[in-house]
Amino acid sequence: MMSPLHQAALNHPDAIAIEGRHEAIDPSITTGNKTCNNTCTTTRVSYAQLSGLVHCVAQQLQSQGVKHGDIVACLSHNNIEMICLYWACIDAGWIFLPLSPRLADVQINQLIKRFDLQWLWTDNVSRKTAIEIANWLDIELPQKVDQLINQAVEISPHQASNIILTSGSSGTPKAAVHCLTNHLSSAKGAATFIALAPSDAWLLSLPLFHIGGLAIIHRCTLAGACIVLRDPALTLAEQLTSSHITHVSLVPTQAIQILRQHPAAFTNISALLLGGGVIEPALIDALQHLHINAYTSYGMTEMSSQITTAKANLLGHHGCPLPSRQLRLKDGLIWVKGECLFLGYLTDQGLSLPLDEQGWFCTHDKGQLDLEGQLSILGRMDNMFICGGENIHPEQLEAVLLTHPNVAQAIVFAIDDIIFGHLPAAIIDYCVADNNTNAIGLETVNAKAADLNGVNIDNINLQLSQLVESTLARFKRPRQFFGWPKDIVSSGLKVPRKSIINAIQTQIDAAKTAS
Template sequence: MSESNALASAKSILQLRISPLHNAALTSPTQTAVKCNGQDISYARLSHMVLDLGEQLTRIGVGQGQPLACISRNNLEMICQYWACVDIGAIFFPISPRFPLAQIQGLIDSHQIPFYWSEAELALSGSHQLTLDFSLDVSPTSEQAAIAFDIYRPSNVILTSGSSGFPKAAMHNLANHIANAEGARSLIPLVTGDAWLLSLPLFHIGGLAILNRCALVAATVVLPDPALPLQAQIERDGLTHASLVPTQLLHLLTDKQASLSTIKALLLGGGAISIDLLKQLEQRHIASFTSYGMTEMGSQITTGPTLSDGSSGKLLPRRELKIIDGVIWVRGDCLFMGYLTDKGIEKPLDADGWFYTKDRGEWDENGNLRILGRVDNMFISGGENIQPEEIEAALKLHPLIDEAIVFPQPDTTFGQLPAAIIRGDILRSGTANNTSQEISAIEAELEVFLADKIARFKRPRRYYPWPESHEQTSLKVNRSLIVKLATS
């Protein structure tokens, strides 16, 4: 055999692996894989469930390369379907159950999805709703065994709205997820016996990343218990890790008596974290991290300890990042396969394999990445460029503001003027009850507060309270939805 053929053969062998789930079942069979409402499911048991589900899907006709839409909130069934799709080569295609039925139907039609599973009965046409058995009592048969497969074949789709708001279907393979998880673990240690809260939905990349991180080291995925406050679940389930958005962090820190002694690390939502929240974390001696990431890169790209300057840490292993004309480009082992379209998988890369993120950024003097905002968020006011994220970071320096979104409002003189949506104790009488006089007083207070932080033309002319009806489900804020809810 020639040297080149030998290398190709060795590479093909390395590509063939059983999934991390089944590997964990072999190395740590009694270790808890999933905690579900206080019930422990071992890796051996979960492996049997997934193998049985894979056989069910195969008998039904779900085959390699076929998308299986899963329309549900996080639950044990969704976890099993992800790993079963990985096994049989089907495409795990999670969809938010909060999407309007017409939007779900549009996704079914545009991607020609032949099968779907949902907790609820859905009247979708052109696709067959599956009834599956997820019995915990399944027993292994002599025929059941994990089979090695090519980890570079497509495994899942995650919908990402991008700048247009129209969902793009980002396709990943298992190799992408493994590379991302291994790089993330280099900074935030995760070992067998640790327990990570699945607080982010599986239809977002942050949720799916938790499954892959835990399976690789036989750690435990903990499903949130709606009957328990987060503080109580931390104590009951011995949580060590959690990915949280600012609202969840606020609720977590509200109970000053709550014991958080088991927490090793918190991965917090992107963007600047308010000074008040940082002080509370320091007082509790809780290690927290912020990161810069995206669906197309399988989750985290840079990560670092949470700092008041809003920086996003240093580049993780197996990623590459460059900044051209102030805009970030990325590539590496984590980079997705492309967008799933009716023409197949389309790769929006340049000739050298770089992906244009549309995120503006720079490296600071400490080698940390600082995100300056989205190219497509910038607007012009009176001939001046306005970058909303710069103003938001300045607002969150106020000790009584936890979150802020800045957006343009039409103006006859300047074309557009900045306005802001804010959340925090600065809204003294509660979001729903602030009077126009109280809002005017807040505007006056913030005008003085921002005077030495940003130029006059960048300061918001109007403030809106954060819509309480919005529940954030991703580490990234849905800006357009919050603006719509706050101003309607």
């Protein structure tokens, strides 16, 4: 088959494929007069022009020695070069491995050794000093873009096309390998629920090292829609207000921040897709109050993003499986399969795809289905612990704790107890809250959350215990509270749960030793 990118160039040659602030590639595709450091302009690249750029990038890397089947690593924030590199990998049969720029040099070097990486491209020259890679790749987008869509090659959509690192529950990155068929099946299924047309524009608010970022690329390309790059000079709210954006994917914390600061930013949004974290009822209520067309989803890297999707609702469900996905419950655990299911994890022994005899993949998430087959998530099975014979799902407690105005983030975990086996404890990222609430009912949090002068932490902890008791059950209340470790940096969108718990556990063990 032909690459979806080149097919889009044939079907929608003049449609805008990418819009972003970038050094001018070609005066014919640069519009507007917004400048950045006298070199950065608002650039719009059509699908025909993007097809030509991808062809040029593929030729450049082939001339540097990259061969079919090689892994091409990429260390960069989202930009035009990165998107071109991905589609060049599709054309040439390379495996695209995007890495988070938040990873330290030592972590990058560990990954290079672990996966025997030979090729790496970065747009940050300073990173080249300490990273030990055999070959640095150079990408130079031409100043004049030729429309070379007629030279597009046929590709095999079932071969490995990319690797996404996902920490999962262990804290050690797993290398999830996908093929193009996985992504196209995911995008086609998503389009049956959230419509997307060539006149639409989806903000690339999620990084390409995250499955949600790659999903946006495929959805837009199949539809001939525009991918809008994040403008680092603007806040999310400012960009949503100033740019033509119809679709946006956000994690709940991003949506809450926009609603607190500038709710009018969602006025022209046709679809807001939420995922990747606990979605509080207050957030759903606020979105409904403003008549924002919001959706919630349940998804995972291994299933190429969305599995189920629903209109945002106060019932707490995430809808039914989209096309090309199958889902069932077995002993309360969610199992999935379908065309979106990845090829497996890359290991020293090759690809490993852990399936049962019928080809089902265990998500290790606990869920339940209502009479209409709509899915609700109860939490991670490997996060659950038993307290005095009762199952404790940390996510349930965390959702309650997050409703308190002085809590920015919360993690519940188990501490050992002689009598009950385990007791719940909570790690809290405390913040300062105003006494006033805004019109949509979400507490306005002081931006300087680290400044806790005047905040009575003991009083807040007492309130949190009482809140859990009144909302859930008394035995579920946290017995101890710990402050959020500030030295743990996330390399992705999700909170590094295991690392934070391990840091607090180290404090607990040190205190026991000292006593």
